[in-house]
Amino acid sequence: MTAATYDRSAHDAVELIRLKRDHGRLSQEQIRWMIAAYTDGYVGDEQMSALAMAILLNGMTREEIGHWTAAMIASGERMDFSSLRTPEGGRRLTADKHSTGGVGDKITLPLAPLVASFGVPVPQLSGRGLGHTGGTLDKLEAIAGWQADLSNDALLRQLDEVNAVICAAGPGLAPADKKLYALRDVTGTVEAIPLIASSIMSKKIAEGTDALVLDVKAGSGAFMKSRADAVELARTMVALGTDAGVKTTALLTDMDTPLGLTAGNAIEVEESVEVLAGGGPADVVELTVALAQEMLTAVGITGADPAENLRNGRAMDSWRQMIAAQSGNPDAALPQAAHSHTINAGVSGTMTRMDAMSVGLAAWRLGAGRARKQDAVQAGAGVRMHAKPGDRITEGQPLFTLLTDDEHRIARAQQALEGAVDVDAEGGPYETPELVFDRISASDLTD
Template identity: 65%
Template sequence: MDVIDILVTKRDGGELGPEQIDWVIDAYTRGAVAEEQMAALNMAIVWRGMSRAEVARWTDAMLRSGERLDFSDLPRPTTDKHSTGGVGDKITLPLTPTVAACGAAVPQLSGRGLGHTGGTLDKLEAIPGWRAELSPEEMRERLLDVGAVVCAAGAGLAPADRKLYALRDVTGTVESVPLIASSIMSKKLAEGTGALVLDVKVGSGAFMKDTASAGELARTMVDIGNDNGVRTVALLTAMDAPLGRRVGNALEVAEALEVLAGGGPDDVVELTVTLAREMLTAAGPTGGKDPADALRDGSAMDAWRRMIAAQGGDPDAPLPEAAESRPILAPESGTLTRLDAHAVGVAAWRLGAGRARKEDPVSPGAGVTLHAKPGEQVRTGRPLFTLHTDDPERFDRAAEALAGAYEINGEYDPLPLVIDRVG
């Protein structure tokens, strides 16, 4: 194979053959294809796109670059959820134990936050003692004992994707449906789940800003999953405003605990139950209860406590709190008609809840509390937001991010929480 021929084929709009894709992914992973050559191929894919056959083979080649876990021998059916990311999206926290309480096993490989979107592992690491790094054997033990595990992907899973993602991040080639879909699906297929539900976010706080592009991504990923023998469906869900009322690591854990205790914000509860039902349906017969019942009767909370303890966490330990807080007050009374999710995410990031680079630390107690959501009434001089940080010098920059993030008494036309279903 000649990498230049592959570059020119895609540059000119041609379709790459299976052998070409297999070779270039393997050669790049081994270091035989240079970074600048792979960057050029990525850019050609951004501009020229890929056929369904190309995307399927690209995903398969990345999947075959490492190990693939297999939990098919477990006594419970396996099912998982993947979100494309948003602001206040703590759904994995209540969802995973809820599904486990209903009879399925959930092998959830999660990531860390970068920029304005939070990461599930960062949130769980706010719990004293909890650890993200587990071996495949430890994952299996916890799936047998608890029925749920949330952990970091090991180095042996889809190493080609890890290398490609880092390259795309610094070469302006992230924005490509084929590359996004194959990246997500190579990791999710590697974790060995039997069924997968995709939560594709739409709106200002999401990667996909409109339903058309989100629908294209959802359909591509559903096709990849089903082509690989994993029962896959996708929901398009709203991310024009943050989910829930708390944004930040320990803040979101606290809100997830409210949901598991039978309370919590309506949107977080609704999405948790909706996704759980989809996951259980995709998994097949479990003989378990309905997710809403698991939240009401305490069995989801029991599963949470076992899940946290099984990974070294103390479910009774107090969560970290930021050293400083500051309110931002409403300038007028009326109906809050807009609350920009992206701006809220940026504010939380500037307060210390997120990171600009993968190696940056995060402040577990930092973030934003929302005192009103779109459609609710606000009053002059009463708090709209409370900012939380360990470093008071961060307040002004966070407040700048929120200055244009909301509107009072404007037009109110929100997205429905669940916009569409694909699959």
């Protein structure tokens, strides 16, 4: 059922709102009708708002969430990568990754070419940032000439020739989700886990990938602040992918501390290239390798060592090919901010905390993010971190460098970082939290 084929008289929106308000279960037919009628404009925003609030308060069953996701997929087109073939004529399985977003989360940039370097097609349809978490496309658009928009034919051709694509998702994928997401944003229903899960998974399933690895983050700088909520979201999304025939696993990862030593756009590209060159911050390397291992295993490649392809240059070769295929110049100098300001340590000791949300907010205030979708971002803006929790610091040494093209932004960014760091002056032992604290696959689901 689509907006063009549904029967307006088949159901009544108020009846469905009351049913969910009173803890009832919506049938597949009722859900399909509601999504089609809302996409078509027959069901108004105020009615969908009421249903979304009822879902936030009363939840949905696994079956309901599955039907809701399927209805959103049916509102648009589905991509098909079955034409990708081996030289022998066999079908090539695709693998994709989705992160729920965090501060300094540039993992897609080194991950896609790393997995591609093993011959696995990676169709990474990404978005732009909003708020304190940066968007993958915003980072890549810091590279001279790089183009985010590809036709479906160009996407397929690049996957066949280069194995890796990072590009903008087309408007034809799950258009119902785009409309519903905007509504949730202004009605206090963004936090509804069934709606978060179906929003993410409707687009990923419509994308047509064979395997999907989810990076579900928990902590200060993540959408999900508590680990319990992150686990619930991960289980819900793994169930949706599994029920749709997509081999889906999730890694639960810590986002109390920013990833790596940069939060911004061009500076995150720079750090990603360091990882592809066999260096880079240990936490970025660790998570990139862990997700790559999951993606390779999901498409049947076992015994591979992703870290080796970072060391031997194959991942870097894939990166250069991927960037060049989208008109980017991998050798071009990256943009630099016009102004910088350094924040120094006030005391000596061992750093025990760096609040990810504070760093993300500072980067956003410097111009690395946007408050509205139509806002422009500064390619060179962001925050460089010169130490992380566990490091011994000395009074007066640099902790943060703030980068921006607008000098007047620096004061508010400094305010965001007040109290962002804790230091143990006694310099006692520090135990680094696990970066990956859980893993969920289909075998972990009980219902």
